[in-house]
Amino acid sequence: MSPELLEKYHQGTCSEAEKRVVEQWLSSDGLPDDLPVCPEEEDVVSAVWSAIEPPARPRFRRWMIGLAAAIAVAVGLYVFQTKSPEQVRETTVAAAPSQTLAFVTRPGERRQLTLPDSSVVTLNAGSRLTYTGADTLRSLTLEGEAFFEVYRDTLRPFEIAAAQTHIRVLGTAFNVRAYPGDRETSLVVAHGKVHFSAIGKHPSEVVLTAQQKGISRPGKAIERRRVWGDAAWSWKEHTLVFDNQPLREIAVTMERWYGIRVVIASDDLGERRCSGTFANPSVDELMQGLSYALNLHYRKQGNTITIY
Numbered sequence: 001m002s003p004e005l006l007e008k009y010h011q012g013t014c015s016e017a018e019k020r021v022v023e024q025w026l027s028s029d030g031l032p033d034d035l036p037v038c039p040e041e042e043d044v045v046s047a048v049w050s051a052i053e054p055p056a057r058p059r060f061r062r063w064m065i066g067l068a069a070a071i072a073v074a075v076g077l078y079v080f081q082t083k084s085p086e087q088v089r090e091t092t093v094a095a096a097p098s099q100t101l102a103f104v105t106r107p108g109e110r111r112q113l114t115l116p117d118s119s120v121v122t123l124n125a126g127s128r129l130t131y132t133g134a135d136t137l138r139s140l141t142l143e144g145e146a147f148f149e150v151y152r153d154t155l156r157p158f159e160i161a162a163a164q165t166h167i168r169v170l171g172t173a174f175n176v177r178a179y180p181g182d183r184e185t186s187l188v189v190a191h192g193k194v195h196f197s198a199i200g201k202h203p204s205e206v207v208l209t210a211q212q213k214g215i216s217r218p219g220k221a222i223e224r225r226r227v228w229g230d231a232a233w234s235w236k237e238h239t240l241v242f243d244n245q246p247l248r249e250i251a252v253t254m255e256r257w258y259g260i261r262v263v264i265a266s267d268d269l270g271e272r273r274c275s276g277t278f279a280n281p282s283v284d285e286l287m288q289g290l291s292y293a294l295n296l297h298y299r300k301q302g303n304t305i306t307i308y
Helices: 003-011 016-026 039-049 058-072 229-237 246-259 283-294
Strands: 089-092 100-104 113-116 120-123 128-133 137-147 158-164 164-168 173-178 185-191 195-198 204-209 213-214 225-228 240-245 261-264 272-279 297-299 305-308
Touching: 039 164, 137 229, 158 173, 164 173, 164 185, 173 229, 185 195, 185 204, 185 229, 195 272, 229 240, 240 246, 246 261, 246 272, 246 283, 246 305, 272 283, 283 305
Parallel strands: 089 113, 137 158, 261 305
Antiparallel strands: 100 128, 113 120, 120 137, 128 137, 137 173, 158 164, 164 195, 173 185, 185 213, 195 204, 213 225, 240 272, 297 305
């Protein structure tokens, strides 16, 4: 069952034939065996299906569809899309030679900067970027996450200091994630070539090309991986993508994304993992999906969400 057809059914735009297909699927005994699953999916699906009334009772139809959509979230198929993405604030930076400028984004805010050299940087929420231009070098520091589209200039390398790493390019596009307190710093290349170095007691360096990811952890050599698609910078389009991530990491992302505080009741709960894609979700939509996917509960009080 495709998420697109479920969404058409939810919106009431199905043909009669499509409606029969969906209602037959809803009344079946379960889901196909070959669907991708999150951990603990079987318990979640069983609990949800046991609460669904037969489709012959119209007054339960809207509730039943919502639960069916939640099942699709639990198996990583459904994408929430309920409102248009917010506009990213755009700024063109003017700076005198050797002048250092700083830019900060608050939780929930994204900002696009056009630098004096025509490079474009998109800052994710809760990030800080400094920029210094000179005749022979373009120098930046990053705390947080940003997507860089670097204007090619062979006479002035583009260098970034991020956590305990150093990045050097001439002209390319890539995403860097280096939030203070994170266990790792990561870089994913969209196109071009990037020199990625770990500094400190155990220095190492790799050259990354398109669809490659470098991961730097304290005390270890940089790990190189092959990646596919644009999930690393999906945040630019106000989309959250979780790839087998533990709830404790998802909670940190939520705090940056919404400017809220997230409390997880136990360490065991924080280790539950889930994969899913959420397009521009409200905090309630995201929590509803996570609740069904991971068989958890939550409550909101003021600016705090407690997960238990």
